[in-house]
Amino acid sequence: MKKVINLGLIGLGTVGEGVIKLLKKNSSIIERKAGTGIRIRKVCDLDPRKRKVLKKYNLKPEVFTVKAGEVLNDKDIDIVIELIGGYEPAGKYILEAVRKGKHVVTANKALLARRWPEIFSEAARHNALVYIEGSAGGGIPVIQSLNEGLSANRIKSVLGILNGTTNYILTKMSKENISFKKALKKAQEKGFAEADAKYDINGIDAANKLVILGSIIFGAHIKPSEVYCEGIGKIMREDIGYAYNEFGYVLKLLAILKSGGGAIEVRVHPTLVPRGHLLSSVDDEYNAVYVEGDAVGKTMYYGRGAGMMPTASAVVSDIIYLSKNIHNNIAGRAPYILCDPKRKLKVLDINDIRTRYYIRITSVDKPGVLSRISGALGKHNVSIASVYQMAYVKQKRDVPIIMVTHLAREGDIKKALSEIDRLSMVKKKSILIRIEDLDE
């Protein structure tokens, strides 16, 4: 039995510091749970000025290094914690660590999403474990729940609010009736959005997390390129208002996985969910994952999806689990995340999905408009569930016509809208937002 488990941390950013802070703060709880001592043996960051961070936590300055090799080549280090993010050198470090039989904890969602089969195959080959609780859903233990707690289920669907930045922006747009631009600025001021929030706003961050959750569920890799991805950059506050006031929907950026009928759906896009549904109440920077399994039924996991201490909570829980197993000399003797490179998943083309839609058409206000529009929709098998047209318009100008459709095939509704947009009476490109009804 190993008396003390030695950690090597690579990447001393916000989360890295959170991990050191939490290991220090709750050391008695952590060591009791692990059943063994846990020591930070090396901390590596390229920026030598970071050395002073260690002082705050009473770590000796010689623990710090700017050379990753001093972590990876240290025979006494049992667990490497990779928190630098990005593809390289993070990928190289993780592979090198597992090849040396070290276990790894990482929260690197972009890297995992891209190189999933390689990382887990290489880890399995060397009886090393790669634990990734912090890579999706932040502090919410949703990865373990999907991988173990719900493992007896055929998962029918996952609907996730997986990006705190966009959820904060949409909450502000909705509750304070402000524009996307203003809401983004607010998020940046509050620290819920980086200066460059591109990968949050365009949905890529949520798509990477969906790849992780889906790959766990199916024991196979869903490629990031297979996820249809649409961000929130073009969302107008009018649509949030109309959808809420006229039809009772709340707008969220959802990461959606559906399974059944021989193919899976994986997509990230702005989505209307019914007001009153639990997901519609997940506000601000919070995340939630709504999972339906054939045995368990509907479940939801809610909490902070990012930030220093929530992510540290996930990373340190992985450290505790691995330490306990290293201490008892059984770590890596049973696999955790399975990935069969031979298992292929068929992903449905976005044009073949069937859902309900909110559409907004901007047209001149004259007789016959509605008939032309509904004619075009009908021709493409899209039937209208309800229509809202403003009753009174002050000046004679373009008016919005808003509709909610019944279930329709996406390819069909897109064809209909492109026909509608070519009508002379239609003045702007029409807006299309998918609806998720989540019927109980």
Added chain:
Amino acid sequence: MKKVINLGLIGLGTVGEGVIKLLKKNSSIIERKAGTGIRIRKVCDLDPRKRKVLKKYNLKPEVFTVKAGEVLNDKDIDIVIELIGGYEPAGKYILEAVRKGKHVVTANKALLARRWPEIFSEAARHNALVYIEGSAGGGIPVIQSLNEGLSANRIKSVLGILNGTTNYILTKMSKENISFKKALKKAQEKGFAEADAKYDINGIDAANKLVILGSIIFGAHIKPSEVYCEGIGKIMREDIGYAYNEFGYVLKLLAILKSGGGAIEVRVHPTLVPRGHLLSSVDDEYNAVYVEGDAVGKTMYYGRGAGMMPTASAVVSDIIYLSKNIHNNIAGRAPYILCDPKRKLKVLDINDIRTRYYIRITSVDKPGVLSRISGALGKHNVSIASVYQMAYVKQKRDVPIIMVTHLAREGDIKKALSEIDRLSMVKKKSILIRIEDLDE
């Protein structure tokens, strides 16, 4: 490596049948996750007529037995699944199984709550594991989440809706404005309440589950007798209405654990939570556990807390985990649930808790009443946050005076109310309901 893991199931009730059904239905997913074959070798039930259940699932009749000994003494059985419920002979069977080095899966909350230290010490002594995911929160993987996913946290509070029957009853009383009696009848008709729902209604079932969650969190046994417990049998729909309409609160039966200041609070009672808070939207037979940790912040776990397939989902997930570890010859080499019999927890007396209260006093409508009442409250350090008194009363008769207090000590408010109830103008015993403000 063991090629096939053999199960012995004791207790073929609803959940027992659910386990067989799920193992059959999702066998390919289950065996892929476990990495090994899983076989039901013996099924035991005292009632010989249950033998015919096996036929539905293509199990041979000789798998069935009425003698538990045939399961416990079978050397080939690796995992015993105890689903008979109650204290005995369930307790005897579990202890016998672990003494023979068999691992155990159980959902027996009453037994676990009462004999926690004995069961886990005996299991540890024999390197056997006792897995209990189905014992609280049904299909929601909340036990694993508390034990592992949140293990790096100091848990500040747990607020649980842990009993589906009472949550169904309170939802109906609230949404359909019906009496407790009518709502109970409805729950029984719908199958959400047993004919004898005593342990649901009086809060004992929720208290047992709170004991389990709390004992996991602290790695020590909280005794059921230490949990203050008050059921929903005396709840009047008027109070649900007043609290909702006048003060914006929704009534739930909450199981509450709080930690800090040298003592813990463990209590189950009807509780008002703010309308709009996630917990207030947990309706019908659903359960939810709202957990706050010092690092992770606020998290919530939601799903069905009971029923054939949700509970089977939890039990089979335990079977998968144990099977994987037995197959790899490491099961029992590291502990799962820790219980240190020497760790003592100080539990705060219910009279020493501090919270806010809803009170309803029934009094004759004459001048000076409010002054007498507020005088009695003030004398005992209870200050009033808001008062609601009906503006207009048709006939001259008793009127309700409803108040919400600021934070007060429970012992103080009880003394004040007992003084108030002795006033000649007060016509009925006053009503007291605790409030949980859950401030964000």
